[in-house]
Amino acid sequence: MVRAVELLKAAxxxxxxxxxxxxxxxxxxxxxxxxxxxxKRGQRESIKQGSIDEILVQQAAQGKRVVRLKGGxxxxxxxxxxxxEALTRAGIPVEVVPGVSSALAAPLAAGFPLTHPELSRGFVxxxxxxxxxxxxxxxxxxxxxxxxxxxxxxxxxxxxxxxNGKPESTxxxxxxxxxxxxxxxxxxxxxxxxxxxLGSSAARSAxxxxxxxxxxxxxxxxxxxxxxxxxxxxxxxxQLQRSLTVSAVLQQAPQAERSIYxxxxxxxxxxxxxxxxxxxxxxEPGRLVGEFRAALEGKxxxxxIYLSEQGLNSQFGxxxxxxxxxxxxVAAHPLFQGIRFNGPDAVDGHMYPRLRLQYxxxxxxxxxxxxxxxxxxxxxxxxxxxxxxxxxxxxxxQELPPEKRPVVLDLRNSYEWDAGHFIGAERPLEDNFHETPxxxxxEKVPNYVRDVDPDxxxxxxxxxxxxxxxxxxxxxxxxxxxxxxxxxxxxNYFAKEGADCWNGSLYVFDARMAVRPEEPAxxxxxxxxxxxxxxxxxxxxxxxxxxxxxxDCNKLFLACNACKTQYNGCCCPDCVDAPxxxxxxxxxGQYGNFxxxxxxxxxLRGPSRISKRRKRLQLLREREKAERSEKMERRRVxxxxxxxxxxxxxxxxxxxxxDAEREERMxxxxxxxxxxxxxxxxxxxxAYEAV
Numbered sequence: 001m002v003r004a005v006e007l008l009k010a011a012x013x014x015x016x017x018x019x020x021x022x023x024x025x026x027x028x029x030x031x032x033x034x035x036x037x038x039x040k041r042g043q044r045e046s047i048k049q050g051s052i053d054e055i056l057v058q059q060a061a062q063g064k065r066v067v068r069l070k071g072g073x074x075x076x077x078x079x080x081x082x083x084x085e086a087l088t089r090a091g092i093p094v095e096v097v098p099g100v101s102s103a104l105a106a107p108l109a110a111g112f113p114l115t116h117p118e119l120s121r122g123f124v125x126x127x128x129x130x131x132x133x134x135x136x137x138x139x140x141x142x143x144x145x146x147x148x149x150x151x152x153x154x155x156x157x158x159x160x161x162x163x164n165g166k167p168e169s170t171x172x173x174x175x176x177x178x179x180x181x182x183x184x185x186x187x188x189x190x191x192x193x194x195x196x197x198l199g200s201s202a203a204r205s206a207x208x209x210x211x212x213x214x215x216x217x218x219x220x221x222x223x224x225x226x227x228x229x230x231x232x233x234x235x236x237x238x239q240l241q242r243s244l245t246v247s248a249v250l251q252q253a254p255q256a257e258r259s260i261y262x263x264x265x266x267x268x269x270x271x272x273x274x275x276x277x278x279x280x281x282x283x284e285p286g287r288l289v290g291e292f293r294a295a296l297e298g299k300x301x302x303x304x305i306y307l308s309e310q311g312l313n314s315q316f317g318x319x320x321x322x323x324x325x326x327x328x329x330v331a332a333h334p335l336f337q338g339i340r341f342n343g344p345d346a347v348d349g350h351m352y353p354r355l356r357l358q359y360x361x362x363x364x365x366x367x368x369x370x371x372x373x374x375x376x377x378x379x380x381x382x383x384x385x386x387x388x389x390x391x392x393x394x395x396x397x398q399e400l401p402p403e404k405r406p407v408v409l410d411l412r413n414s415y416e417w418d419a420g421h422f423i424g425a426e427r428p429l430e431d432n433f434h435e436t437p438x439x440x441x442x443e444k445v446p447n448y449v450r451d452v453d454p455d456x457x458x459x460x461x462x463x464x465x466x467x468x469x470x471x472x473x474x475x476x477x478x479x480x481x482x483x484x485x486x487x488x489x490x491x492n493y494f495a496k497e498g499a500d501c502w503n504g505s506l507y508v509f510d511a512r513m514a515v516r517p518e519e520p521a522x523x524x525x526x527x528x529x530x531x532x533x534x535x536x537x538x539x540x541x542x543x544x545x546x547x548x549x550x551x552d553c554n555k556l557f558l559a560c561n562a563c564k565t566q567y568n569g570c571c572c573p574d575c576v577d578a579p580x581x582x583x584x585x586x587x588x589g590q591y592g593n594f595x596x597x598x599x600x601x602x603x604l605r606g607p608s609r610i611s612k613r614r615k616r617l618q619l620l621r622e623r624e625k626a627e628r629s630e631k632m633e634r635r636r637v638x639x640x641x642x643x644x645x646x647x648x649x650x651x652x653x654x655x656x657x658x659d660a661e662r663e664e665r666m667x668x669x670x671x672x673x674x675x676x677x678x679x680x681x682x683x684x685x686x687a688y689e690a691v
Contacts, residue, residue, distance in 0.1 A: 002426065003097050004097050004301060004634070005028055005418055007097070007341075008024065008025075008028040008029060008067055008069070009028055009029075009030060009068055010065055011029065011030070011033050011066065011067040012032075012033060012034065012062050012064040012065045012066065013035075013036065013059045013065070013066045014033055014034070014035045014036070014066075014067045015036045015038055015052070015056060015066065015067070015068050015069065016035065016036070016037060016068075016069040016070075016558065017038065017039045017040070017069065017070050017071050017506060018037075018039025018040060018071070018389065021039075021069045021070065021071050022037075022386050024069060024342075025069065027119060031259070031264040031265060034624060035062075035388060036055060036059075036388075037388030037389055037390075037392075038051075038052045038055065038581065039389060042235075046392075047392075049079050050083050050367060052079075052082075053082055053083055053085075053086035054086075056068055056083055056086065056087060057086055057087060057090045057092070059092065060087070060090070060092050061092075066354075067532075068083065070099065071102070072099055072100065072101045072102045072103075072105075073098060073099040073100060073101040074096060074098075074099060075096075075098075075101060076101040076125070077127050077148060077149070080096070080329055086436065101125075102148070102322070103125040103146045103148060106175050107141060107146070110175055111175065114144050114146065114189075115143075115144065115422045116682075119143070119554040120143035120144045121143055122142065122143055122144070123142065123143065123144035123145070123146060124139060124142045124144070124145055124146065125146045125147075125148065126139065126145070126146070126147055126148070127147070127148050127149050127413075128148065128149055128150035128153050128154075128157050129149040129150075129153070130153075131153050131156045131157055131160055134160075134164070136160040136161065136164045137164050137425070139161070140160075140161050140162075140164035140166045140578070141165070143212075154174070159192045163670065165303065170457055173465065186249065188463060194377055196423070202500055203566060213629055219538050240641070245645035246465075250326075252565075256444040258491055259341075259345060260328065260331040260338070260339065260340060261274075261341050261344065262326075262340050262342055262343075262488055262492050262495060262496075263342070263343060263344075263399050263492075263495035264344075264385070265446055266320075266344060267320075267322075267345070267346030267348040267521070268346075269347070269348075269521075269526055270319060270320060271317060271318065271319060271320060271323075271345050271346075271347050271350065271351075271646050272317055272318075272320045272323050272324065272343060272344035272345060272346060272347060273303075273315070273316075273317035273323075273343055273344065273351050273510060274314075274315075274316060274317060274323055274324070274341050274342070274343040274344050274345075274346045275314065275315045275316075275328050275341065275342040275343060275464050276312070276314055276330070276340065276341040276342065276464075277311065277312060277314065277326070277363070277465065277466040277490060278311050278312045278335075278468075279310055279363075279375050279376050279466075279470075280310075280311045280312075280335055280336065280376055281311075281376050281471060281570050282307065282308070282309055282310070282311065282335060283309075284307050285307040285309055285359050286359050288307050288335070289357060289358065289359050291333075292305060292307070292357055293357055295326060295329045295330075295358065296326060296355070299318065299319075299322035299323075299325065299676070300318045300319045300322045300372070301316055301317070301318035301319075301323050301326055301355060302316065302317065302318055302350055302351075302352040302353065302354055302355045303315050303317055303318075303320050303351075303352040303355060303356070304316070304352070304356045305355070305356070305357045305358075305678075306358060306359075306360040306363055307358075307359055308359065308360050308361055308362060308363050308370075308659070309361075310332070310363055310370055310375050310376055311363060311375075312363075312633045313337065313363040313364065313466055315328075315464075315510065316352065316355075317350065317351050317352060319509070320344065323344065324344060324399070325337050327341050327344075328504045334644060335384060340488065342405060342464055342488055342489070342491040342492055342495070343414075343491075345521065346521040346522075347510075347512065347521065348521075348522055349511075350511075350512055351510035351511040352511070357442070362464060363470070364433070364467055364470055364665055365432075365433060365434040366433070366434065366436070366467075366470060366471070366474075367434055367435065367436065367437070367438045367440050368438045368439060368440030368441075370470060371479050373470065373474050373477065374473055375469065375470045375473045377473075380473045380476060381469050381470075381472045381473045382458075382468065382469070382472030382475075382476070382484055382485040383483065383484050384462060384465075384469075384484075384486075384487035384488075385459075385484045385486060385487055386487050386496075387486070387487070387492060387493040387495075387496035387497045388496065388497065390459070390461075390484075390487075390493060390497075391485070391493075391497050391500055391501055392487050393457075393459060394408070394422060394423055394424060394501045395501065397424055398423065398424070402502050405424065405482075406456065406457035406458060406482075407448055407449055407456065407457070407458045407459065407559065408422060408423075408424040408425040408426075408458050408459045408461075409446065409448060409449065409453060409458055409459065409460045409461075410422070410425040410426070410427070410461065410462075410463045411424070411428075411433060411436065411460055411461065411467045411471055411522070412428065412433065412462050413433055414427055414428045414429075414430065414431050414432075414468070414506075415431075415507070415533070415545060415556045415557075415558075416463070416507040418504075418530065418531060418532045418535075418541075418545075418558050419504055419505050419506065419507040419530055419531060419543060419544075419558070420502060420503055420504030420505045420506050420507070420514075420529075420530070420531045421502070421503055421504065421531055422464050422501055422502055422503075423501050423502075423503065425461075426448055428446075429446070429447055430446075433467060435650065436471065437627075438474060442632055442635070444478065445475065445478055449475070449480065453481045454478075454479045454481055456482065457482040457484060458480055458482065458484070459481050459484045459485075459486070460472055460483065460484070460485050460486070460487065461486040461489065461490060461493075462486075462489055462490070463489050463490050463491060463506070463507075463508070463509075464488065464489040464490075464491055465485065465486065465487065465488045466480035466489075467491035468489070469485060470486055470487065475642065483521055486556025489553040490506055491500075491506075491599050492515040492610060494506065494515075495517070498517045498518060498620050499516060499517050499518055503531045504516075504529075504531030504532075505528040505529060505530065505543060506526075506528050506529050507545070508542075512525060513525050513543070513544035514528050514543045514544050515528070515543065516528050516529070525543045525544040526542050526543055526544070527534065527545075527627070528542050528543050528544070529538075530558055532558060533632040534558065534559045534560040534563055535557050535558055535559055535571070536559050536561060536563040536567070536571075536572065537559075537562070539563075540560060540568075541558040541559060541560055542545055542559070542564075544572075545557065545558055546558075546559070546564065546569065548569070548570050548572075548575055549568060549569055549570050549575070549582045549583070549585050550571075550575035550578040550580065550581055551578075551580040551581070552578060552580060552619070552620070552623065553570075553571060553575050553578070554620070555573040555674060556572045559571075568581075568585040569585035570585075575618070596654055609657040609666050630672075630675075630676075633672070634669075634672050634673075634676070637665065637672060638669060640665060641665055641669055644657070644662055644665070
């Protein structure tokens with residue numbers, strides 16, 4: 001075991017960077033170690049170097065073993081001098097453990113060396129963060145030029161090389177995520193860019209100029225970390241029980257040493273809940289269902305476990321030893337290497353009524369399905385952001401003008417937002433995620449990103465992370481370039497950062513219905529805060545959500561106890577007199593399944609309950625379809641009316657005959673609005689004015 005791994009495992013505090021260090025922390029950090037994220041990203045407000053120096057000195061001065069983990073080698077553009085000076089002034093001895101710089105490792109991983117006995121006798125590594133301070137006359141004549149941090153200055157770099165004599169025909173290669181396995185295949189088949197600025201053997205034989213032999217222009221090497229990451233560096237400082245950190249070549253940890261849980265603190269309870277998803281191509285998901293069923297044989301595990309050609313989506317729980325044994329079996333399966341589980345969370349008994357293990361064509365209910373969206377390719381999805389950086393981004397966004405803030409996109413159902421949400425996130429306009437726009441819907445992207453610059457940052461989040469990963473791949477296809485997802489979702493954020501930057505509680509799809517990180521695991525949902533008031537009177541709402549007692553409504557709503565009692569478990573006055581009501585009414589707790597009730601709302605016992613349930617479900621589907629059609633028609637008529645109004649305001653005078661046509665359209669719009677208000681207007685107005 002190399003020195004860096006030993007230091008990481010023994011550390012009390014790990015202060016880590018953005019460029020790949022997160023993976024090493026996940027692989028080697030002790031469960032009790034405190035982790036402090038201090039990463040810096042281009043074009044984003046980041047922590048200042050002086051603040052990092054203070055953190056290192058303060059932590060080491062408390063007698064803690066502190067590791068400063070950097071991506072690559074700490075001596076290459078890593079501000080090592082500043083941290084060494086601060087520690088030396090504080091009287092803390094420092095040990096530096098060397099690492100492997102991305103400037104050396106990434107080109108080799110891409111399939112070419114930096115030197116060649118005939119084509120390249122030497123190379124230069126430079127930072128392109130500020131092109132104006134570099135001597136381009138010298139750089140233009142070197143055989144091999146490696147530029148780091150050139151992502152936002154690439155055009156300026158190429159222009160300066162051309163101005164200083166570098167031939168236009170000189171090939172180049174731009175690399176990113178230098179430790180990712182697909183990099184080598186992409187780089188070997190390199191092509192010439194129109195603004196290429198580095199040479200090769202072909203360029204030399206044609207024009208006689210010294211050029212680059214198979215090396216590349218390297219953009220900011222964002223080394224996306226996994227357990228197999230072998231390019232990590234840091235700085236170590238020790239003084240008795242003090243210490244400070246590392247930079248070394250980290251070897252892959254044995255699987256047994258790496259926790260499969262994002263929150264490795266195992267609760268001392270009889271029952272637990274565990275959640276995970278893993279996007280990977282599965283050739284025979286039906287056969288895999290059989291393997292999963294055999295692995296669960298004899299285990300007291302319940303929940304939802306879905307498999308498809310795109311991977312696994314699961315939420316399950318049960319007796320601790322059984323649920324965790326099954327999780328370990330999944331983690332050891334060849335198809336799910338690297339899977340990480342949210343949890344285990346302590347619960348009081350079973351949170352799911354039964355086990356539902358099955359094949360599903362789509363892991364999530366997305367309009368049009370998941371086929372055609374490259375969800376299993378990590379590079380096709382958004383960049384996952386660790387919880388600490390996510391919190392920093394949210395906090396920094398509040399200090400920016402509204403037009404420059406990133407778009408915070410909540411990809412959950414609208415009623416989940418009512419229970420709780422991140423600051424800056426607007427309520428989803430779609431009631432359910434399966435209504436979120438895709439190619440199969442009238443609108444192709446959500447309203448909140450429809451008119452924004454595709455280069456504007458978009459921060460997406462959901463409960464466990466799968467909806468964000470899948471939908472981000474779709475948005476990338478639509479041209480959005482700066483997409484970020486909260487790594488492993490809100491559950492992982494709660495485990496790492498608590499409720500900072502969060503309003504209310506988290507809606508969960510099990511018997512708990514709502515949770516909040518600061519509260520004990522056994523806290524009843526009705527003692528947790530909601531993010532919105534009562535949707536009927538505007539007073540403080542009481543969690544959890546309730547289904548309307550009107551079978552034909554079934555709306556999930558939030559209300560205070562007084563309104564729940566006043567309206568007999570219904571969501572509005574209109575539903576109180578509905579013909580089919582679930583009885584007895586409930587102010588707290590859940591109603592039974594619809595199959596347990598007769599047409600008159602009374603409890604049902606008998607063989608006909610399945611057929612009755614099917615009829616009711618069919619009616620619900622038809623009602624939902626009619627409501628969607630009506631909503632689309634309202635939008636269409638409204639758009640047409642607005643367009644006609646604009647034409648009359650800005651365009652030439654219209655013939656008299658068009659006035660009658662316009663009046664007819666406006667009358668139709670007024671009729672549609674009146675019908676909508678008669679159905680839902682009274683309760684919707686109160687709810688949203690209260691919000």
